[in-house]
Amino acid sequence: MWWLAWTVAASAGPVTWESVADEAIDTWAGTGGEVVDARVDGAVRARRVATRGPSVAAQAQAGMASANQVTVYAQADLALGLRARQLWDRRADALRAEGAVGRQDFVERVLDAWTTWWMAQELAEHLDAWSDEVEATLRPLDEAVKEGIAAPLDAEDLRAELAGVRAEAAAIRAQAVRAEAELRALLGEDVTLDTGELHLHDLDVAGLQNPWSGLVSRAGDAPRVQAVLAQAGASEASARFGARWVPTLQGGFAAADANGPWGPLGYVGIELPLRPAGLSEARMERAHATALRREADWRTDLVRGAWTTEASAFEADRERIRRLDEEVVGPLERRLRRLEDAFADGLVPADRVIRARRDHHEAEHERLVLAARLLASRAHAQATLRLLESK
Numbered sequence: 605m606w607w608l609a610w611t612v613a614a615s616a617g618p619v620t621w622e623s624v625a626d627e628a629i630d631t632w633a634g635t636g637g638e639v640v641d642a643r644v645d646g647a648v649r650a651r652r653v654a655t656r657g658p659s660v661a662a663q664a665q666a667g668m669a670s671a672n673q674v675t676v677y678a679q680a681d682l683a684l685g686l687r688a689r690q691l692w693d694r695r696a697d698a699l700r701a702e703g704a705v706g707r708q709d710f711v712e713r714v715l716d717a718w719t720t721w722w723m724a725q726e727l728a729e730h731l732d733a734w735s736d737e738v739e740a741t742l743r744p745l746d747e748a749v750k751e752g753i754a755a756p757l758d759a760e761d762l763r764a765e766l767a768g769v770r771a772e773a774a775a776i777r778a779q780a781v782r783a784e785a786e787l788r789a790l791l792g793e794d795v796t797l798d799t800g801e802l803h804l805h806d807l808d809v810a811g812l813q814n815p816w817s818g819l820v821s822r823a824g825d826a827p828r829v830q831a832v833l834a835q836a837g838a839s840e841a842s843a844r845f846g847a848r849w850v851p852t853l854q855g856g857f858a859a860a861d862a863n864g865p866w867g868p869l870g871y872v873g874i875e876l877p878l879r880p881a882g883l884s885e886a887r888m889e890r891a892h893a894t895a896l897r898r899e900a901d902w903r904t905d906l907v908r909g910a911w912t913t914e915a916s917a918f919e920a921d922r923e924r925i926r927r928l929d930e931e932v933v934g935p936l937e938r939r940l941r942r943l944e945d946a947f948a949d950g951l952v953p954a955d956r957v958i959r960a961r962r963d964h965h966e967a968e969h970e971r972l973v974l975a976a977r978l979l980a981s982r983a984h985a986q987a988t989l990r991l992l993e994s995k
Contacts, residue, residue, distance in 0.1 A: 618798035619791065621722065621979075625987045628714035631791050632707045640703030644696050651692035655685030677856020677871075687845045694834070694841040701834035704827040704991070710790070711987050717786040719980040721797065724780035726804045726972055731773035734965045738766045741944070741957065758954035765958050804975045810926040812978060815985035816915035823908035825992050829900050836896035843889035846882030851875060918981050925974045933971060936964040 619627045658680035666672045742762045749759050788795060823829070852875040859866050880886070940960040946952045 618796040619718075619787075620798050620800050621718070621983075622800075624714060624718045625711060625983065625990070627791055627795070628711040628987075629707070629990075631714075632710045636706050636710060637703065640699060640706070643699045644703075647692050647696035647699060651689050651696070654688035654692055655683065656681055673858055673860035675856060675858040677854055679852055679854040679875075681850045682853055682874075683848065683850045687841070687848050691838070691841040691845045694838040698831070698834040698838045701827065701831040705831050708827045708988070708991055711991065712984065714787065714790050715980065715983050715987060717783050717790065719976060719983070721780055721783035721787060722799055723804070723973065723976040724776050724783060725799050726976070727969065728773055728776045728780065730965070730968060730972060731769055731776060734961070735766060735769050735773065737961065738762055738769060741947075742766065744948075745954070755953075761954050761958055765962070804972045804979075807975060807979075809975045809978045810922060810929060812922060812982060814915055814918050814922075815982050815989075816911050816918055819985060819988060820908055820911045820915060822992060823911060824904045826904070826907040826988075827991065829903045829907060832896050832900040832903055836893045836900065839889045839893035839896060843886040843893065846886030846889060847880050849877065849880050851877070914981060914985070918978065921974050921978050921981075925971060925978070928967060928971050928974070932967045933964070936960070936967050940964045 658678050660676070660678045662674070662676045664674045742759065745759050745762060749756050784797060787797060853872075854875065855872040856870070858869040858871065860869065861867075940957075940963075943952055943957050943960045947954065947957045
């Protein structure tokens with residue numbers, strides 16, 4: 605199944621089904637990823653100056669005999685800065701996790717747009733083939749009408765069918781244009797889109813392995829879960845920072861003219877706070893961290909449920925397309941060919957051929973949609989796995 609393998613790195617040239625996920629990841633790295641990098645860089649730079657440095661003060665008193673003095677002193681917090689640096693580390697982690705969510709959203713948007721565009725291209729080709737079949741049937745019928753050996757109403761019925769098929773094809777092409785415009789808005793105006801030589805009706809998708817089964821157990825690693833956990837870590841670090849007990853050391857030099865010449869005086873002191881200044885904010889941050897961890901558990905359950913649903917839907921669509929191949933498309937195709945032969949011999953009216961052709965093509969249309977849905981589901985699962993492994 606080489607046509608379903610993802611390339612390791614986006615190749616230069618047209619964007620194809622095999623390279624679209626890589627193209628989305630690379631595009632994100634040069635757009636939204638740079639925004640995230642700038643924010644993380646700000647947090648890293650803030651970490652380097654997280655500790656409060658010592659301060660120096662000077663004061664003078666003059667104007668009264670024996671009370672003139674000059675004082676110079678310095679003071680510094682007796683803190684190593686560990687919790688301050690941890691706070692900025694956790695904030696940087698939260699920014700990275702938030703960026704991972706943005707990256708996943710972007711990749712999923714690109715995959716959705718690509719699937720819509722590719723499926724519309726395939727359906728348009730399918731409808732063109734249907735139109736060609738109707739025209740091939742209509743040409744000899746028109747000759748037969750001219751010769752008076754066929755009913756004009758049969759030809760009109762075929763023309764009505766042809767008009768309906770062409771109208772549907774026009775609607776599908778409009779959908780493809782919209783999807784292509786979205787892809788260019790996401791990936792760049794100069795991007796070249798290529799459906800490749802593979803077509804949905806040529807692919808055997810009934811034997812695909814379910815890609816979601818192995819992901820369900822990794823729901824806790826999903827970017828949206830990890831982003832909430834990273835926010836919880838930042839809140840806990842903020843709580844520890846606010847609750848820290850930081851004494852202040854002071855030391856200095858003074859000179860005074862007490863009852864005579866100026867005399868030197870040195871002193872040292874320590875300030876011991878009775879309660880951390882940020883204790884109330886710290887308690888609020890700790891409660892916020894607890895709430896975020898509970899939210900992470902809830903989001904894990906939601907992701908696990910969503911991925912389980914995807915796995916079940918994949919199984920259902922795969923079974924449905926298998927039954928379509930075996931029980932619907934084949935028998936309807938045989939029925940159509942027999943009716944076309946009978947119609948050519950003048951044994952059945954045109955409306956029976958029209959109904960048979962419509963039933964056959966609607967079954968093929970449904971198969972194309974199911975095949976695209978299976979491939980899109982597999983693409984999302986593979987991209988999700990890659991994003992989990994590249995965080």
